[in-house]
Structure formats: structure tokens, C-alpha cells
Amino acid sequence: MKNATTLLQEYLSSIQNPVQVAALFADDGVLELPTANARAQGPKAIESFITGFMGMVPGFRFKNIRILIETPDQVFGEYEVEVVVPSTGKLYKQTYAGRLVAENGKIKLLREALDTLAASVAFSKDDAPSSMPDIDAAAATKAQEEHKAIVLDYIHALDNGGTTPSGGSLLDLFADDAQVYFPKWGVANGKAEIIKLLTEFGPTLKAIKHDHDTFIWTTSGAGRIAVEGTSSGEHVDGPWTNARWCDVFEIKDAKIQRAFVYLDPDYAGKDTARYPWLNGRTA
Secondary structure: OOOHHHHHHHHHHOOOOHHHHHOOEEEEEEEEEHHHOEEEEOHHHHHHHHHHHHHHOOOOOOEEEEEEEEOOOEEEEEEEEEEEEOOOOEEEEEEEEEEEEEEOOEEEEEEEEOOHHHHHHHHOOOOOOOOOOOHHHHHHHHHHHHHHHHHHHHHHHHHOOOEOOOOOEHHHHEEEEEEEEEOOOEEEEHHHHHHHHHHHHHHHEEEEEEOHHHOEEEEOOOOEEEEEEEEEEEEOOEEEEEEEEEEEEEEEOOEEEEEEEEEOOOOOOOOOOOOHHHOOOOO
16 A cells, blocks of 8 residues: 655656546545645546646646655655746746645645745746646646536437447446436436437437537636537437527536436427417428
8 A cells, every 4th residue: 555655755756647646546535735825636627637737838838856764554755847828928937835634545635835936027028927827727727628528429429319429329428417307208217217218209300409509608717518409310200400499418427417408399399289379481
């Protein structure tokens, strides 16, 4: 089992590899930089956090590591970095002080302190110091793009008979306990019910094509993402064009946890008895 000193040394030497760094942390482990108002909890969030920062400073590496206090489950050390910030051309020269708490061979807490003035000067594009680089914002942006990619895979799979662009199954995009809502069907809870929904609804569509150039995205930092757009295709009752829809998703651990679909399931516009204005109008 790795002790605190080993974990800190591996963290420092692996900083260029966000996946490897994240794997050192416990499931509820925390990476915290209080003076920079930055905090990430859990391997996925920590991986995203490190990836976002490395995107701003690709040459970032620690050096001159000094272990000052160590016990099997705690260690305190200082370490330095000296790197040019590409966006400003300035030298970022910093000394970090880190305290690591280990538990069951994983990092439970790593709290780092740094000189925020040195950071703000290096990341400012003018001579005056500005605020610290928004590491959280960079990580959040990356996470949102990842969530959009998952949703796009879902939509491509709908257009392609249930197969994603990478050749996987539509169902593989969902968590085992995912929820899916579809109008006039209700809520499907878990993959077994999602399969039932798709089995009952799928055969009513002969073809469907989502109009990607019409998509309007709304995202949040909590894994929630909504997309609006139009689609065209052929229902068993007839063809349709420019049908409007809105889907709301919740993504967690790179899986769709919740997908609620909002549209009129009368694709071909045949419900003329209740809605007479549909007579003579294409869907």
C-alpha cells in the first residue's frame, strides 16, 4: 500500500498525465488550492481540472522537490515550477507548498498553497497583475464539450439505427439506472425499460434525420445539457419535415443518467380530429 510520501512523489512526477494523476486519488479525494479559489473532488473532476490547467500551460512540470515533514499517512513538502505561459509569453515562476493526507493507499486530500501575485502577473497579458487564471472555468468548459460529444453520439445513433459513430450501441451511452422520458410513453427506469421503450416506439419510425445545423445548446456546470432542433423523416403514418424537439440530459461519469425528450409524437400530423388546423398542412 502506498504511503503519503510515495503518493506525493507520484503526483508530482505524473502531473503531465491527468489520467494517471486522477487515479492516485480516492473516490472522494480532494485537490484544493485555497489561495486560488480552486477545488476538485473525485478522480473525474480532478482529471478535468488538471487537463484544463495543462491546456493553458503545456510545459508545466514540478522540480526541486523538498519533503519537510512525513509520516505514513501525511506529508508536507515544497516544490517549484518554472515555465513560460504561452498566452502571455511571461515566465511563471512559483513555489508550491503541499500537504497530502493518505488513506488506504490513495490521496484523501492534497491542499496546495502558492503565491497568487506571481501567478496573476504571469497569466496577465499586460504589465499589471490581474486575477488568477480561471482554472475551474477551463475545466468546466472541457467537461461541457465532453457532455455535448456524448449527446451528439446519442443523436447520431438515433439517425443511424442505434449505432454510434464509433460503431457502439446506443444503449452503451446510458448508465444502468438511467431514466428516459418520451411523450405518451412515460418514464423508462433502467436499461430494461429503455429497451422496452425503444422496442415499442422504434418500429413506428422508418427513417429519421436530425438537422444538426439547427441545434441550439444550453449547458450548465452541473452535468445538465439541453439541445433544441428540428428533424425530418418518415413515420409509419407518413413523412414529416422540420419537426421541432427539445431534449434535456444529465451526464455523470461519461454516461447519460437522464434523457427527457419533449416533442409531439404525432410526427405525420394525423391527429386532425382534435387539431383541425393540421388538415392540409405538412408536419
